[in-house]
Amino acid sequence: MRSSTVVVGGGIAGLVAARELARADHAVTVLDAEDLGGALAHRHLDGLDLDVGAEGFATRGGTVVALLAELGLAERVRAPEPNGTSVYRPGGSTRIPDGAVLGIPTDLSDTGLQELDGDARARAQQDATLPARVGADATTLGALIRARMGDAVVDAWPRPLVAGVHRLDIDQVPPSVLLPGVLDRLAEQGSLAAALTGGGGQLAGLDGGMAQLVDALAGELTSHGSATMPTAATAVEPDLRGWRVRTSHDTVVHADRLLLACPPWWWPSGLPEPLMAVARSWPAPRPVDLVTLVLAHDGGAHRSGVIVADGGDRVRARALTFSSAKWAWLAHQAGDRAVLRLTYDAVDAPDDALVQMALADAGTLTGGAWSSADLRDADRTRWAMARSAVEPSMSTHRDAMRQALAEATDLDATGGWLAGTGLAASIADAMAAAGRIA
Numbered sequence: 001m002r003s004s005t006v007v008v009g010g011g012i013a014g015l016v017a018a019r020e021l022a023r024a025d026h027a028v029t030v031l032d033a034e035d036l037g038g039a040l041a042h043r044h045l046d047g048l049d050l051d052v053g054a055e056g057f058a059t060r061g062g063t064v065v066a067l068l069a070e071l072g073l074a075e076r077v078r079a080p081e082p083n084g085t086s087v088y089r090p091g092g093s094t095r096i097p098d099g100a101v102l103g104i105p106t107d108l109s110d111t112g113l114q115e116l117d118g119d120a121r122a123r124a125q126q127d128a129t130l131p132a133r134v135g136a137d138a139t140t141l142g143a144l145i146r147a148r149m150g151d152a153v154v155d156a157w158p159r160p161l162v163a164g165v166h167r168l169d170i171d172q173v174p175p176s177v178l179l180p181g182v183l184d185r186l187a188e189q190g191s192l193a194a195a196l197t198g199g200g201g202q203l204a205g206l207d208g209g210m211a212q213l214v215d216a217l218a219g220e221l222t223s224h225g226s227a228t229m230p231t232a233a234t235a236v237e238p239d240l241r242g243w244r245v246r247t248s249h250d251t252v253v254h255a256d257r258l259l260l261a262c263p264p265w266w267w268p269s270g271l272p273e274p275l276m277a278v279a280r281s282w283p284a285p286r287p288v289d290l291v292t293l294v295l296a297h298d299g300g301a302h303r304s305g306v307i308v309a310d311g312g313d314r315v316r317a318r319a320l321t322f323s324s325a326k327w328a329w330l331a332h333q334a335g336d337r338a339v340l341r342l343t344y345d346a347v348d349a350p351d352d353a354l355v356q357m358a359l360a361d362a363g364t365l366t367g368g369a370w371s372s373a374d375l376r377d378a379d380r381t382r383w384a385m386a387r388s389a390v391e392p393s394m395s396t397h398r399d400a401m402r403q404a405l406a407e408a409t410d411l412d413a414t415g416g417w418l419a420g421t422g423l424a425a426s427i428a429d430a431m432a433a434a435g436r437i438a
């Protein structure tokens with residue numbers, strides 16, 4: 001008889017694991033409380049299909065590209081346009097140098113460092129001639145960059161980037177956490193700029209949006225005879241043959257094995273207590289609001305992305321993506337319209353008020369001249385963001401979780417919350433989980 005598995009959660013991790021299991025001839029049922037895809041979500045705004053969750057992926061390691069190729073989507077992979085990113089402070093914005101890795105410049109020429117004043121530029125350029133041992137014993141990323149390139153570089157770009165993207169203090173995070181192997185490469189190459197050249201993670205997206213990945217995976221599951229059910233798993237209990245899973249529609253699904261592919265704060269009741277103890281102590285997610293704006297024109301704006309280092313009393317957004325400048329396929333579809341997305345720490349305001357705030361922030365951050373009359377459509381989506389895997393405390397939680405899972409019977413778990421946020425990490429983890437089950 002075929003082995004059967006219930007996958008709780010149809011985000012990218014659950015769908016990828018389900019596909020692997022279906023291909024290994026398991027009978028698979030995927031339960032999802034909301035829409036399949038989880039953080040790979042899209043909305044139809046002013047006639048455009050727009051990602052309102054993940055919009056791209058890291059090409060490093062090749063995991064995502066390999067999956068896309070298997071699903072027949074490889075020819076839709078696109079690199080973003082080179083519009084760059086700026087860092088906003090109330091005094092003005094500075095553009096992050098092209099080719100910078102985590103905001104650390106890799107081009108030390110006068111042109112590459114033109115945003116810095118003369119003294120700061122000369123200090124940064126010392127990186128090329130200082131002995132390789134300078135910074136070799138740095139215990140934090142901030143100390144490493146400061147030793148090699150000086151204070152001004154640290155504060156101009158890497159500090160706000162590390163805070164904005166990873167929510168970490170650059171003076172507390174060890175160099176290798178965000179830049180694995182950087183100290184070894186510094187010893188080999190002799191300068192920090194050289195150590196980082198060519199080593200930056202590349203981002204790519206899909207022509208038409210990332211949500212196509214969900215449709216492709218769901219289609220494959222159907223063709224393998226797997227079931228997807230739009231319902232939450234509310235409670236589980238072990239039975240003679242594995243697990244009974246009760247759903248929010250008051251149905252019961254039986255399976256030999258259970259794969260938890262949603263974060264612990266959404267798990268059903270009835271799981272073994274050692275696992276629940278680790279789940280209860282799992283750090284709470286950060287609620288984030290993502291606002292997508294479709295505007296009638298580009299308002300004469302600077303068309304780069306923006307990381308907000310300090311919004312002062314004018315800007316509440318933490319980051320802005322000028323989506324229709326970043327993705328050529330979207331620019332083509334949008335025509336004269338501009339599509340922007342702004343990220344907020346959850347704002348306690350109704351949708352309309354937040355959209356108006358986003359419109360004002362977009363103008364301040366990009367210099368675009370827009371009024372409410374230019375707003376063609378908008379969306380606000382609230383996300384529960386899992387903690388970044390690189391937060392120092394997370395390794396303890398992850399180790400405890402992996403151990404509790406290893407001790408559980410006919411039960412496993414996967415997802416970005418465990419593997420590290422990001423599609424590449426989630427997909428790799430899901431494949432490994434499916435391998436353990438199969």
Ligand SMILES: Cc1cc2nc3c(=O)[nH]c(=O)nc-3n(C[C@H](O)[C@H](O)[C@H](O)COP(=O)(O)OP(=O)(O)OC[C@H]3O[C@@H](n4cnc5c(N)ncnc54)[C@H](O)[C@@H]3O)c2cc1C
Pocket residue numbers: 008009010011012013014031032033034035036037038039040052053054055056057058231232233234261262263266267268290383384385414415416417420421422423424426
């Ligand atoms: C706004 C945003 C932007 C992002 N941008 C990027 C990006 O550009 N590039 C990138 O690589 N990564 C990005 N990420 C991260 C990436 O999207 C996630 O790491 C990844 O999608 C996580 O997938 P997952 O399957 O582990 O979890 P999820 O996507 O959270 O899926 C979990 C699923 O489980 C379901 N569920 C929950 N509880 C139950 C239950 N009891 N029963 C049944 N179903 C349940 C949920 O409905 C959900 O569909 C972004 C994330 C967010 C939120």
